[in-house]
Amino acid sequence: MKTESTVKYVLRLALTLLLITAVVAVALAAVNSVTAPKIALLNAQKTQEAIEAVLPGGGEEVAFTDDTGLVATVYQGNAGYAVKVTPTGFNGTVEMMVGIDPSGNVLGISVISQSETAGLGAVSAASTSAGEAFRGQFAGMSGSVSVTKDGGAVDAITGATITSRAVCAGVNAALSCVANMG
Numbered sequence: 001m002k003t004e005s006t007v008k009y010v011l012r013l014a015l016t017l018l019l020i021t022a023v024v025a026v027a028l029a030a031v032n033s034v035t036a037p038k039i040a041l042l043n044a045q046k047t048q049e050a051i052e053a054v055l056p057g058g059g060e061e062v063a064f065t066d067d068t069g070l071v072a073t074v075y076q077g078n079a080g081y082a083v084k085v086t087p088t089g090f091n092g093t094v095e096m097m098v099g100i101d102p103s104g105n106v107l108g109i110s111v112i113s114q115s116e117t118a119g120l121g122a123v124s125a126a127s128t129s130a131g132e133a134f135r136g137q138f139a140g141m142s143g144s145v146s147v148t149k150d151g152g153a154v155d156a157i158t159g160a161t162i163t164s165r166a167v168c169a170g171v172n173a174a175l176s177c178v179a180n181m182g
Contacts, residue, residue, distance in 0.1 A: 046112050047084070047097070051075055053110040054099025055082040065180050070173035074181070080107060081181070083174035089166035091115045094124065096167065098138075098174035106141045106171060114163075121163030130157070134164070138171055145171045 051058050059077030072095075073084040080101040086093050092115040099107030111125035123131050134157055138145065145168045146152030149161060156164035 050084075050097035050110040050112045051082045054097050054108045055079055056107075058082075062181075064177055066173070066177050067180070068169075068173040068176060070170060071177045074177060081174075081178050083177055084112070085170035085173050087166040087170040087173070089114065089116050089124075090121050090160070090162040091117060094121075094163065094166050094170065096170050098171050100174060100178045104142050104175065104179060106138045106145075106175070109135050109138050109167065109171060111135070111167075116160065116163050121157065121160040123157045123160065124163050124167055134167075138167075141171070142175065145175070 048058070055075065055077050056079050057077050059075035059082055062074050062076045064071060064074040070085045070087050071083055072086050075082040075084075080099060083098045083100060084095070085098060086095050088094070094114045094116065095112040096114075097110045097112060099109070101107050114122065114125050116122045116124065124134055125131060134155070137154055141153070144152070145154060147154045147156040147161060147164050147168060149156060150165070152168065154164065154168055
């Protein structure tokens with residue numbers, strides 16, 4: 001007799017839990033269907049702003065080959081290329097756009113999104129003097145780019161060498177991709 005009541009009790013708990021999770025799943029799906037188009041539009045706007053920031057006049061998406069696995073998209077314009085790269089930093093992916101002129105020099109970089117530590121790696125995307133100085137030092141660079149700790153010319157963000165190396169890896173991937181395009 002006790003076994004039957006225990007079975008009923010467990011079954012009732014399981015069905016209640018199933019019902020709750022089903023209701024929550026439907027609610028999440030409804031919220032996602034409402035917010036997904038807005039999020040896609042905002043992401044497209046951020047990407048377009050990043051292209052304009054590194055490639056005056058913008059560009060059109062073109063086919064490319066990538067040996068690094070870091071290049072997501074390439075846009076070609078009159079002033080050169082805008083290359084969207086996704087290197088991995090300390091806390092995750094650093095999504096950024098790298099502008100490169102036809103002769104293979106970096107025009108500039110723009111960080112689209114990142115999940116780096118606030119006050120450290122997040123400085124790479126910040127609209128502060130430190131963030132702008134970090135991103136600005138890439139302009140005019142070509143060849144292989146690396147931080148000073150690795151024998152390069154890029155001053156790393158204080159306390160965020162991993163993020164700085166990730167940004168350098170992204171710039172190197174963009175330079176390599178554009179070099180392969182001829």
